Amino acid sequence: MGLNRAQIAPLIALLASSAIAPSALAQEAPRLATAPMATASVTARSEDQKLMLLFAHDAKRDRQLNPLQAIYRGEAADPALVAQTFTDALDRRELAAVRLSLSALSRIDRRRLSPERQISFDVFQGDKRTELEMLQPDVLALTSVRPLTHFGGLHVEFPSLVAGALPFRNEADYRAALALEKVMPKVLDQAVTKFREGLSSGVVDSRLTTSNMIAQIDALLAQKLEDSPFYAPILEFPKAVPESARPQLARAYADTILNEVYPAYRRLRNFLANEYLPAARTQPGISAMKGGAGLYRKLIKVHTSLSLDPEEVHRLGLGEVARIQREMEDVKVRLGNSGSLRQFFDVLRTDPRYHPKSREELAKGFALIARTVDAQIPHYFYKVPRTRLEIQPYPAYREKYEAGGSYNQGSADGSRPGVFFYNAYDLPSRFLTGMATLYLHEGAPGHHFQISLAQENTSLPDFQRFGGNTAFVEGWALYAETLGYSMGLYKDPMQHWGTLDDEMLRAMRLVVDTGIHAKGWSREQAIEYMLANSGMGRTDATAEVERYIAWPGQALAYKVGALTIQRLRRKAEADLGPKFDLRAFHEQVLGSGALPLPVLEAKIDRWIATSR
Known part of the structure; x- marks a missing residue:
């Protein structure tokens, strides 16, 4: 979920720029501060107003600095601002803006705020302090020079935006999207410049991640024009686009894709293959990178919002793995197997009854689960999202490199639905057992509820509506899986096994992520650990491990967040x-x-x- 402006962009919401003059805030704040305050409630409202004004100015700066994020909010993105992606100038503006926001925040009296705004104050202050740390030159020297990875890099996210998130309601929308496509070559060239800076300083990504990016670009370039996600809007025009304008739009899109966008992708691909790959590091863990060990601890805090020692996290993971295995032993017997867990894992991988026979079987199964969950929701929630939830398979060009499922958020006004994507690639590697828990996590009441309810709540400042830390977002989704017990979804031992298997995945992440990035584990060692301690297939285990390699620390947040919410309940x-x-x-x-x-x-x- 979300776009990668740079390596740190999926980690924190980079806000603020010098585009909004500080004088506006400076002039407004004293006026509010000196207003009459007859009662404590008036005082709270006044201080709340000052804080919300600060947030409003910060949000305006955010839109200047993160224009692609506006698309997910259903807003327009300025091509001129998108063109600044992967530049030092943008980094400097972000740093200046964060300092401006923290300075303004220091003039707010937290004690005078209402309880709701005290929460906002605490979140905002913590976020800004984290951003300030991550925007320091010594940290940027380790992050900005690795602008893309195979997991969520802009080179794969932008085609998805064009094919699935940008609005195409009228001719103006088509021309606005075309303008964005035209700036992508510049953005990709700037990414190459950043990669070259890393080559010069000795800060490089892994060969694995680099090879996967090359393969992704090859798959994109191998598509015919008519099959390209960049051309997808041309295949079906809405009625609002005049017939007379359609041929010219089709020619303009084809010319831009074939003569501007694809050549830029080829330049990126050739650089990665010919210059970067030979210099990329052989070890997958970030601790093998120059400055990587210290960066890993920072990333753990960014993702979990807690200062955790990698060794302690590793031990926690080992304990959770052992606990879940004991529960698996009981369910294994209910499924009619008397062998060892390791033997049963092999049975799961090879016995056809645990695997879908067709894409249609997956589609029908998820639809049935969705109806079952919908009937239970009133017993668990007073509020439900206005935004619809759709269920779709991954597009063909993405499915090979994706995990078993994911969620794409809808628009804040509900006009664009949220989408639960499931993976139908390599059907023998997919499992029927994990369908219920996957839907609860990615769909309802997991990501869809949490993300939609937040962005639909207009009383919240933007950073609470649209931002958030991984431990909460993923922790809630993992917690949502546990609701399947009381919903009755796990009375079926197949689905009970599936939720234990998925919980095992999150427990193994504590072990494997720290193993790779703090203890020097190899890719193969990590894959074998996951195969030995769960029933997941090799394809899924490989995709998971390669994701952890590309995104250090993020995988820890699931279990840490879920354990916290469960403890609080x-x-x-x-x-x-x-x-x-x-x-x-x-x-x-x-x-x-x-x-x-x-x-x-x-x-x-x-x-x-x-x-x-």
Whole structure:
């Protein structure tokens, strides 16, 4: 979810620029500060207004610095701003803007804020401090020079935007999208410039990640024009586009793709293959990279919102793996197998009854699960998203390099639905057992509920509506999987096994991510660990491990976040007893956007105290 402006872009929401003059904020804040305050509530409203004004200015700067993110919010993206992607000038503007926001925040009296805005203050302050740290020159020297990876790089995200996220309602939309396609060559060339800086400084990515990027570009370039995601909007025009304009638009798109976009992709591909790959590091772990060990600890905190020692995380993972294996032993027997777990893993991989026979079987299965979950939702939530949820297979050009499923958010106004993508590539490697838990995680009530409810809540500032840390986002989705027990989805031992297998995946991530990036594990060692401790197929295990290699620390957030939410629920149940309301608890967890885990815990503690 989300776009990679640079290596740190999927890690933090980079905000603020010098495009909005600080004088506007400086002039407005004193006026609000000196307004009459007759009561404490008036004081809170006034201080809240000052804070929200600060947030509004910050959001405007954010739009100047992250124009592609506007597309996910259903807004237009300025091609001139997109063209600044992967430049030092943009980095400098981001750093200046973060400092401006922190300076303005220091003039806000947190004690005078309402409880809701105190949460906003804490989230904003924490985010800005993290951004400030990640935008320091010594950190950028390790991140900005690796602008693309095979997992979520802009070279694959932008085609997806054109094919699935940009609006194509009228002729103006088509011309706006064409303008974006025309700046992509410049952006890709600037990415090459950044890669070359890394070559000069000795900070390079792994050969594995580089080879995968080359393969992705080859797959994109191998498509005929009519099959290209860049050309997809031309295949079916809406009625609002005049018949007279359609031939000219088709020619303009074809000319741009064939003579500008594809040549830029070829330049990127040739650079990666001929110059970068020979110099890329052989070891997959980031600790093998210059400055990588220190960067890994920073990335752990970015993704989990907690300062965690890699060795402690590794031990936690080993303990969770052992616990889940004990539960697997019981379910294995219910499935009629008396052999060892390792033997049963091999049975799962080869026995046809555990695998889909067709793409249609997957489509029908997910549709049935969705209907079952929908019927249960009123027992778990007071609020549900207005945004629709659709279920689709991955497009052919992406499926080979994707995990078993993912979620693409809808627009904030609900006009574009959220999409749960499932992977139908290499059907013998897909499992029927994991369908329920996958839908709960990626669809409802996992990512779709959390993301949609946040961005539909216009009372929240933008960074709470559209931002968030990985531990909350993925922790909630993993927690959502556990609701399948009380929903009755896991009474079927096949689906019960599936949720344990998926929980095992998140536990193994604690072991494997730290193994690769802190303990020097090889790609093959990590894959074999996952095959030995779960029933996942080699294709999935390989894709997972290669994802961890490309995105250090992100995989830790799932289990860390879920364990936190589960612990807070148990705490609320114990303290409130019969007063505990699960729907109210879920509303508290989701009602303020994706909070850093310490801020979430403080919020739940206050809710428990007032609910008594």
